[in-house]
């Protein structure tokens with residue numbers, strides 16, 4: 001099968017890694033998500049992954065804590081997830097490198113753009129941890145930034161909803177799903193499925209997003225094969 005995209009940035013929801021337990025990492029679920037990633041590699045696709053941290057910690061939900069410190073905790077949570085995903089991919093025989101935006105050399109490589117591109121060219125999957133490396137941002141913005149730097153063709157946002165709706169479908173059962181929309185519409189309607197910094201950045205850089213549900217991990221393969229899945233934002 002020929003992939004529609006040569007180089008993809010897969011943004012994995014942290015929450016998705018928790019499976020039915022709702023918190024932390026369920027390793028069977030991690031493996032379910034890693035298998036389609038191997039299929040992408042078998043199809044000849046170059047794959048970089050940014051993992052969220054919502055299964056452990058989100059700085060914006062930290063309440064009374066100092067926000068910067070809370071965001072540092074969130075970024076560390078994304079590293080736990082990145083290591084878990086890397087382990088799952090390696091168990092499937094893939095060559096994998098973890099790169100973090102905050103240096104922790106004993107654990108992972110530091111993020112070096114040219115090195116990341118080289119890994120991709122050599123067929124290695126890269127898992128990026130720590131998002132942008134800065135507080136007050138999110139892993140959506142981290143995904144947008146890395147996608148621009150490595151010149152990914154698209155960002156695949158594999159998340160807990162099956163696309164972009166005109167309001168949050170978890171709060172409004174009447175919400176209607178879009179098949180396609182523009183970043184301008186996401187921004188004007190303040191649609192919370194991705195953060196506004198990421199939407200604005202990708203609008204300027206011309207990097208499309210495909211937002212789809214990770215509940216069925218095979219959607220990752222469908223997305224790269226060009227099948228109709230989720231919502232395309234461009």
Ligand SMILES: Nc1ncnc2c1ncn2[C@@H]1O[C@H](COP(=O)(O)OP(=O)(O)OP(=O)(O)O)[C@@H](O)[C@H]1O
Pocket residue numbers: 012013014015016051052053054055058140158159160161163164165166167168169170191192193194
């Ligand atoms: N208009 C909308 N359309 C679709 N989903 C929306 C909308 N507004 C808000 N959401 C919410 O956005 C969520 C997805 O983004 P969210 O940032 O919460 O998770 P994530 O980026 O996938 O990763 P993590 O779980 O690591 O935080 C959905 O679960 C959904 O409830």
Ligand SMILES: O=c1ccn([C@@H]2O[C@H](COP(=O)(O)O)[C@@H](O)[C@H]2O)c(=O)[nH]1
Pocket residue numbers: 014051052053054057058059060070071072073074075076077078130131132133134135136137138139140141142
């Ligand atoms: O660039 C970044 C990326 C993330 N954070 C912190 O990590 C958590 C988890 O990321 P999610 O995107 O919410 O899954 C986030 O809530 C922030 O607290 C960050 O500070 N900077």
